[in-house]
Amino acid sequence: MVGTKGSETTKNSLEHSLQQLKSHFTWNLVEGEHSLDDFEDKVCNQNEFQNSEFKATMCNILAYIKLRRGQHEAALGCLQQAEELIQREHADQAEVRSLVTWGNYAWVYYHLGRFAEAQLYVDKVKQVCQKFSSPYRIESPELDCEEGWTRLKCGGNQNERAKVCFEKALEKNPKNPEFTSGLAIASYQLDNQPPSQNPINPLRQAIRLNPDDQYVKVLLALKLQKMNKNDEGERLVEEALEKAPLATDVIRGAAKLYRRKGDLDQAIELLRKALKCMPNNIYLHCHIGCYYKAKVLEVEKMGGEREELQELIRHAIDHLKKADESNGNFFRISSYLACLHARIGQYEEAECYFQKEFSKELPPVAKQLLHLRYGNFQLYQRKHEDKAIHHFIEGVKINQGSKEGEKMKNKLQRFAKIKLSKNRADPKALHLLAIESPELDCEEGWTRLKCGGNQNERAKVCFEKALEKNPKNPEFTSGLAIASYQLDNQPPSQNPINPLRQAIRLNPDDQYVKVLLALKLQKMNKNDEGERLVEEALEKAPLATDVIRGAAKLYRRKGDLDQAIELLRKALKCMPNNIYLHCHIGCYYKAKVLEVEKMGGEREELQELIRHAIDHLKKADESNGNFFRISSYLACLHARIGQYEEAECYFQKEFSKELPPVAKQLLHLRYGNFQLYQRKHEDKAIHHFIEGVKINQGSKEGEKMKNKLQRFAKIKLSKNRADPKALHLLAFLQELDEDMQPAEENSENLIPLASLAEE
Incomplete structure (x- = not known):
C-alpha cells in the first residue's frame, strides 16, 4: 500500500514537472482542429511550407501526432531522428536546441508508464535550465524560434502565436537570419487577416539577412504581384527556381504566381515537377486538376482542336480523381469531375459524381452552385426539363440575390415565357411566375436572420411581406417576432412584445420564441412571467x-451564474466545437471568479474557477473569431495565478488586433495595471496610462488612468519637488484639462503646476 502511495506521489510530481516544459504537448497545437486526421493532413500535405532545413521540427511534430494516435514506439523513433538532426545541424547549440525534443521524450515515456525514463529526460532539461537559473524553462531565443517554426508549420490559428514567438526571439537577437525569416513568413501568412500585416518590409529584411532563403523570395514575389510590381516579382521567382529547383514549397509558390498571371502551362509544368517529389500529395493533384480544367476553358474559348481538348480533359479527370478518392474535404471536386465527364458524353459517370457531391454537407454557396450545375446537366445533356426546373427552384431558394441565384431565376422566367407563349393558362408556367411566393420570402427572411447584423432589418421586411399573403401562418409570425426582437435595441425601437405573444399564440410549440419573450419581460421587470x-x-x-x-x-442577467454555466455546459455537449459557447462559458466563469473573490472564497475554489475560465476562453481565442477582449481576459486570468509569460503573450496578441477605441483604451488600462502591480514596471505602466487617456479622457477608464497618473506625480514630487517625470506628467494632465474646457473657464478651473508641486 505504501509503495502504491509512493508511486502515485512520483507520478503527480512528474505530471507537475511535465506541465512546466516547453514542449509540443504543452502548446495546444490541435485545439481548434476538427480532428487529428485534419491536423496531420494540414501539417504533412496541405501546408506548402515544406522544404525548410528545419527537419528536426517536423520530426518533433510527427512524434506528437504518433503519440496522440497511441503509436508510442513510432513516436520514439521520430524523436530519435530529431535528436540526430539537431546534433548534425546545430552541433554548437545542441543542448539548448534539444530541450523541446527532450521534453517530448519525457511526455512519451510518461504515457508509456515508464516514469523513471520520463524523469531522466525531465532531469536533462532541468540540468541545462539550471545553468540559466531556471528549473524547467529558460528564456532562449532558440526555444522561441523552435516554437515559432512549430506553430507556423501547423498554420491556421497558430500563425498569430508563431509571429509573437519570432518577435520575442528577435528582441534578443535582432539580426538573426533564421528568426527574421520566421517573422517574414508569419507576417505573410497573416496578411489576409485583419489587421493587415503588410509583410513587404519583413520579407525584404529576411532576404537581406538570409539571401539563400528561396521560399521567402517567392512569398515576396507573390506579394509584389498583388501590388502590380510584376517585373521584380518574376525576377525573384526565376532566381528562386534557379537556386532551389527541387524545393517543393518554392515550386508551389512559383506555380501560384504563374497561375495568377494566366500562364497555365508554366504553372502546370511546375506542379508536375513538384509531384515527382511528392507523388501522393492530394493537394498537388487537386491544384493540377483545377489548372487543367481552367486550361480546357481557355482552349475551348480560343476554338482549339477536339483532340487537344479531349487530352486536357483526360489529364484534369486523372488528377481530380486522385484528390476526390482521398478523404480530403474538397468542396466542388466531385462536381468538377461530373462536368468534365459530361463534356465528353460520359453521362453515367457524371451522374455518379453529381450524386456524390449532393451527399456531402456543403455550405450554402457550394450547394447553390451545385443545383445550377446539375440543373444545366439535366437540361442540356439529359434533356430532362422538369428535373432541371426542380433544381433551379431549389437553388434559387438558397440565396436569390447571388450571381448563381440570378442565373437560375432568369432561366425559370424564360421557361415560363416559352410555356405561356404556347398556352396562356399553362399551370407550370404560372407556378414558376409565382416564384415570388410567401414561402420564398420566408426562406429569404430566415437566411437573412441567420446572417444577423445589418440583415435583420431586411429579414423583418421579408416576413412582413410573407404575412401580407398569409397573415395567420405560424412560421412567418415566428420569423417576424424574432426579427423584431433582434432589432429592439436599434432605433426606432421595435417593441417586440406583441409580435412575440402573437407568435406563441399561433405556434405554442416554438420554445425559442418563449425564451425571447422571457428575456424581454425580464428587461421590463416582469420576472415571474419570464421565468x-x-x-x-x-x-x-x-x-x-x-x-x-x-x-x-x-439566468446570467438574474445573477445566477451557476445555473447559467450549467445550462451552457449542457449545450456544449451537443455542440462541442462551438466557439461562442466556449466564449460565453469562459466569461461566466470569469464573472464567477470575481463573485467568489468578493465573498472571500477559498484559494483552491478560485484556482479551479480560473482554470475553467482559461480552458474555455482559450478555445474561443484560438479560433478565427473576432472576439475583442478575450485575449486580454486570458492575460488577466493568467496574471492572477502568477503565469506572467502567458499573460504577456495574450496582452501582445490583443494589442496586435484592430480594436475599436473603447476596447483599445480598456486594454491600455489593464496592461498598465499588469505592468504596475505584477511586473513592477512603473515606467511602462505610466506609458500605457498616458496612451489610454489620450483615447478618451472623459470615459470611466480615462478617469481611472488620469487619477493614477496624478497619484504617480504627487508621490514623485513628495520625494523630489523638481522630479522631471512628475512635472512632465502634470504638464500632460494640465494640457488635457485645457483641451476639455472652454477658453474662458481655463484660468479659474485649472490647478496651477506650482501648487501641485507644493502639494
Whole structure:
C-alpha cells in the first residue's frame, strides 16, 4: 500500500514537472482542429511550407501526432531522428536546441508508464535550465524560434502565436537570419487577416539577412504581384527556381504566381515537377486538376482542336480523381469531375459524381452552385426539363440575390415565357411566375436572420411581406417576432412584445420564441412571467441549444451564474466545437471568479474557477473569431495565478488586433495595471496610462488612468519637488484639462503646476 502511495506521489510530481516544459504537448497545437486526421493532413500535405532545413521540427511534430494516435514506439523513433538532426545541424547549440525534443521524450515515456525514463529526460532539461537559473524553462531565443517554426508549420490559428514567438526571439537577437525569416513568413501568412500585416518590409529584411532563403523570395514575389510590381516579382521567382529547383514549397509558390498571371502551362509544368517529389500529395493533384480544367476553358474559348481538348480533359479527370478518392474535404471536386465527364458524353459517370457531391454537407454557396450545375446537366445533356426546373427552384431558394441565384431565376422566367407563349393558362408556367411566393420570402427572411447584423432589418421586411399573403401562418409570425426582437435595441425601437405573444399564440410549440419573450419581460421587470416561460421552454425542449443559450442569458442577467454555466455546459455537449459557447462559458466563469473573490472564497475554489475560465476562453481565442477582449481576459486570468509569460503573450496578441477605441483604451488600462502591480514596471505602466487617456479622457477608464497618473506625480514630487517625470506628467494632465474646457473657464478651473508641486 505504501509503495502504491509512493508511486502515485512520483507520478503527480512528474505530471507537475511535465506541465512546466516547453514542449509540443504543452502548446495546444490541435485545439481548434476538427480532428487529428485534419491536423496531420494540414501539417504533412496541405501546408506548402515544406522544404525548410528545419527537419528536426517536423520530426518533433510527427512524434506528437504518433503519440496522440497511441503509436508510442513510432513516436520514439521520430524523436530519435530529431535528436540526430539537431546534433548534425546545430552541433554548437545542441543542448539548448534539444530541450523541446527532450521534453517530448519525457511526455512519451510518461504515457508509456515508464516514469523513471520520463524523469531522466525531465532531469536533462532541468540540468541545462539550471545553468540559466531556471528549473524547467529558460528564456532562449532558440526555444522561441523552435516554437515559432512549430506553430507556423501547423498554420491556421497558430500563425498569430508563431509571429509573437519570432518577435520575442528577435528582441534578443535582432539580426538573426533564421528568426527574421520566421517573422517574414508569419507576417505573410497573416496578411489576409485583419489587421493587415503588410509583410513587404519583413520579407525584404529576411532576404537581406538570409539571401539563400528561396521560399521567402517567392512569398515576396507573390506579394509584389498583388501590388502590380510584376517585373521584380518574376525576377525573384526565376532566381528562386534557379537556386532551389527541387524545393517543393518554392515550386508551389512559383506555380501560384504563374497561375495568377494566366500562364497555365508554366504553372502546370511546375506542379508536375513538384509531384515527382511528392507523388501522393492530394493537394498537388487537386491544384493540377483545377489548372487543367481552367486550361480546357481557355482552349475551348480560343476554338482549339477536339483532340487537344479531349487530352486536357483526360489529364484534369486523372488528377481530380486522385484528390476526390482521398478523404480530403474538397468542396466542388466531385462536381468538377461530373462536368468534365459530361463534356465528353460520359453521362453515367457524371451522374455518379453529381450524386456524390449532393451527399456531402456543403455550405450554402457550394450547394447553390451545385443545383445550377446539375440543373444545366439535366437540361442540356439529359434533356430532362422538369428535373432541371426542380433544381433551379431549389437553388434559387438558397440565396436569390447571388450571381448563381440570378442565373437560375432568369432561366425559370424564360421557361415560363416559352410555356405561356404556347398556352396562356399553362399551370407550370404560372407556378414558376409565382416564384415570388410567401414561402420564398420566408426562406429569404430566415437566411437573412441567420446572417444577423445589418440583415435583420431586411429579414423583418421579408416576413412582413410573407404575412401580407398569409397573415395567420405560424412560421412567418415566428420569423417576424424574432426579427423584431433582434432589432429592439436599434432605433426606432421595435417593441417586440406583441409580435412575440402573437407568435406563441399561433405556434405554442416554438420554445425559442418563449425564451425571447422571457428575456424581454425580464428587461421590463416582469420576472415571474419570464421565468415561468423559460422553465416551460426548457421542460419541453431540453436539448434545443438556442433555447438553452437564451435561458442561460436570462439566468446570467438574474445573477445566477451557476445555473447559467450549467445550462451552457449542457449545450456544449451537443455542440462541442462551438466557439461562442466556449466564449460565453469562459466569461461566466470569469464573472464567477470575481463573485467568489468578493465573498472571500477559498484559494483552491478560485484556482479551479480560473482554470475553467482559461480552458474555455482559450478555445474561443484560438479560433478565427473576432472576439475583442478575450485575449486580454486570458492575460488577466493568467496574471492572477502568477503565469506572467502567458499573460504577456495574450496582452501582445490583443494589442496586435484592430480594436475599436473603447476596447483599445480598456486594454491600455489593464496592461498598465499588469505592468504596475505584477511586473513592477512603473515606467511602462505610466506609458500605457498616458496612451489610454489620450483615447478618451472623459470615459470611466480615462478617469481611472488620469487619477493614477496624478497619484504617480504627487508621490514623485513628495520625494523630489523638481522630479522631471512628475512635472512632465502634470504638464500632460494640465494640457488635457485645457483641451476639455472652454477658453474662458481655463484660468479659474485649472490647478496651477506650482501648487501641485507644493502639494
